[in-house]
Amino acid sequence: MAHELTTPARTPRGRRPAPPDRPDWWRDAVIYQVYVRSFADSDGDGIGDLRGARERLPHLARLGADAVWLTPFYASPQADGGYDVADHRAVDPVFGDLADADDLVRAAHGLGLRVIVDVVPNHTSDRHPWFQEALAGTGRDRYHFHPGKGPDGSLPPNDWESVFGGPAWTRVPDGSWYLHLFAPQQPDLNWECEEVWAEFASVLRFWLDLGVDGFRVDVAHGMVKAPGLPDVGSREQARLIGAQRLPFFDQDGVHEIHRGWRRLLDSYEGRRIAVAEAWAPTPERLALYVRPDELHQAFNFPYLQCPWDADALRRVIDESLRATGSVGAPATWVLSNHDVVRHTTRLGGLRRARAAALLTLALPxxxxxxxxxxxxxxxxxxxxxxxxQDPAFRRGEGQDGLRDGCRVPIPWTRDGPSYGFGPGGSWLPQPEGWGALSVAAQTGDPASTLELYRTALAVRREHPALGAGGAVEWLPAPRGVLAFRRTAEGGGVVCVANTTDRAVGIPRPGGPGGRLLLSAAAEEDPVPEDGPRGPAGTVTVAPDSCSWWAI
Known part of the structure; x- marks a missing residue:
């Protein structure tokens, strides 16, 4: 059936103009994720908030980001870091109020930054008024309530497991069961109910009217369940997500929802976008989410999960570009987020992390x-x-429950009670010596990772071959080395990444006229101003490094 998303919404101040930019700004944008709770605290309660985030926006502008993505700041009991939403139109008091959200959007636009916010359509909080009504016996069609199995209904309706571990069903006092693919405090919505469609139309319009430039769609592969809720037939189902289609994820019906949202987004002035957090078993299935009439982008989890290995990286890059290119969408690239081990640790150290960042920023x-x-x-x-505080930590057979390690509040200054995070402490303890990694400590140090990122983003923005420039053209390279060329009118760039633990000699990129633009190699590596030299006509590429060459 067709659904029209026309429900109006009221906002406190109305539309704020976005930064002037190309209508397709999102196709090569650098988008900076702010985990609000851990970014900056303005009031000293140890928890990051919207005012703190607003005050730190100049850092993102100086870094060279095009947009900021904010994790949920909505009214919530915080059973899952705000992804259990009790009121989609209200700011949780721990993060501020609606005026703070409005001020942040205006401040970001004033700095040339667009604003993307989370929308959580697969489930609500168990404290949401709808679910409280359902427990009282009314409006249950908005959720998935079903009788149990067995003579007394004491068994769950099927064998589905929560992503966080344990059964995906909880029984209520009247004997029925409700579905929650995540924590029990996050009951799944029933998208066969027209009220759910209308409610999210209103929610999206509310934030679009306030001025946000787009949405990151949480669990965009969820919402629709297979008819009859069939058993999966196996255990440890969380490990199957992204490996095969499941009766509760990546069902074809989700695309009708996304097409409706695309029509809504396109009805607004200025290019408003949506990015899918979607897990699919193949690149081709993932590409369905970014067809021309659906969402604009989808997160590239195969790239995020890829090891520091030249063959594996080339395979993922090729598959990603081929799949998204087949539907005319841009690829996305990501190394870390609030749900995974930071890539400095995951890839095996800062040296590899710096190289991976430069490789990533060179891709189209x-x-x-x-x-x-x-x-x-x-x-x-x-x-x-x-x-x-990760809800999966105390539930078995799901995620590892260790997501808190990447959510520790970040350091801004060399010292202080929370290294500049706020005037008090921090909700998770920061390691001793965290100040040496702070923004203040790294600013102005040409060998620092912060200055590497600032320089890389500036070059990426200015060089015609990078960003939305030319395609990837692979070049011959020794085993363990990736080399590709990108060209556009006005110049070309060669990116060389050595994923091995030994120095490798290669022909000088671009020949005698090739010029080193930027290298991720650490300060202790002897890299002359015009690039590392080897025998005549060659250069030596440092171990676990990446460099850009102008040709």
Whole structure:
């Protein structure tokens, strides 16, 4: 059936103009993810908030980002870091109020930054008024309530498991069961209900009218369940996500929802976008989410999960570009986010992290940066169990429950009670010595990771071959080395990444006229001003490094 998303919404002040830019700004945008709780705290309660984020926006502008993506700041009991939403149109008091959200959008636009916010359509909080009504016996068709199995209904309706571990069903006092693919505090919505469609039309319009430039769609592969809710027939189902289609994820019906949202987005002045957090078993299935009449981007999780290996990286890059190119969409590239181990740790150290960042920024498409990666922050692996707040931590057979390690508040200054995060402490303890990695400590140091990112983003923005420039043309290279050329009117760039632990000699990129633009090699590597020299006509590429060459 067709659904028209026409429900109006009221906003406190109305539309704020976005930064002037190309209508297709999103195709090569650098989008910086702010995990609001851990970015900047303005009031000293140890929890990041919208006012703190607004005050730190100049850092993103100086870094060279095009947009900021904010994780949920909506009214929520915080059972899952705000992804359990109790009111989609209200700001949780811990993060501020609606005026703070409005001020942040205006301040970001004033700095030339666009604003993307989360929308969480697969589920609500169990404190949402709708679910409270459902528990009282009314409006249950908005959720998935079903009788249990067995003579007394004491068994769950099927064998589905929560992504966080344990069964995906919880029984209520009247004997029925409700579905929650995540925590029990996150009951799944039933998208066969017209009220759900209308409600999210209103929610999207509310934030679009306030001035946001787009949405990151949480669990964009969810919402629609297979008819009859069939059993999966296996255990440890969380491990199957992205590996095969499941009766509760990546169902074809989700595309009708996304097409409706695309029509809504296109009805607004200025290019408003949506990016899918979608898991699909093949690049071809993922590409369905970014067809011309659906969402604009989808996160590239195969790239995020790829090891630091030349063959594996080339394979993922080729598959990503081929799949998105087949539907005319840009690829996206991401190394870290709020749900995975920071790539400085995951890839095996800062040296590889810097090289991976430069490789990523050389690829065509849009890049997502996670707060603190520009500082080279490692994963915090020694948090006391008693302080962890990941809801999966105490549930078995799901995610590992260790997502808190990438959510530790980031450092801004060399010292202070929370290294500049706020006037008090921080909701998760920061490691001793965190100040040495702070924005203040790295600013102005040409060997720092922060200055590497600033320079890389500036070159990427200015050079015609990078960003939305030419395609990837692979060049011959020794085993363990990736080399590709991108060309456009006005010049070309060769990117060389050595994924091995030894120095490798290669022909000088671009021949005798090739000029080193930027290198991720650490300060201790002897890299002359015009590039590392080898025998005549060759250069030596440092181990675990990446460099850009103007040709």
């Amino acid at each position: 498409g849009s890049v997502y940066l996670y707060q603190g990666e520009e500082l080279g922050l490692p994963e915090v692996t020694d948090l006391p169990d008693g302080l962890r």
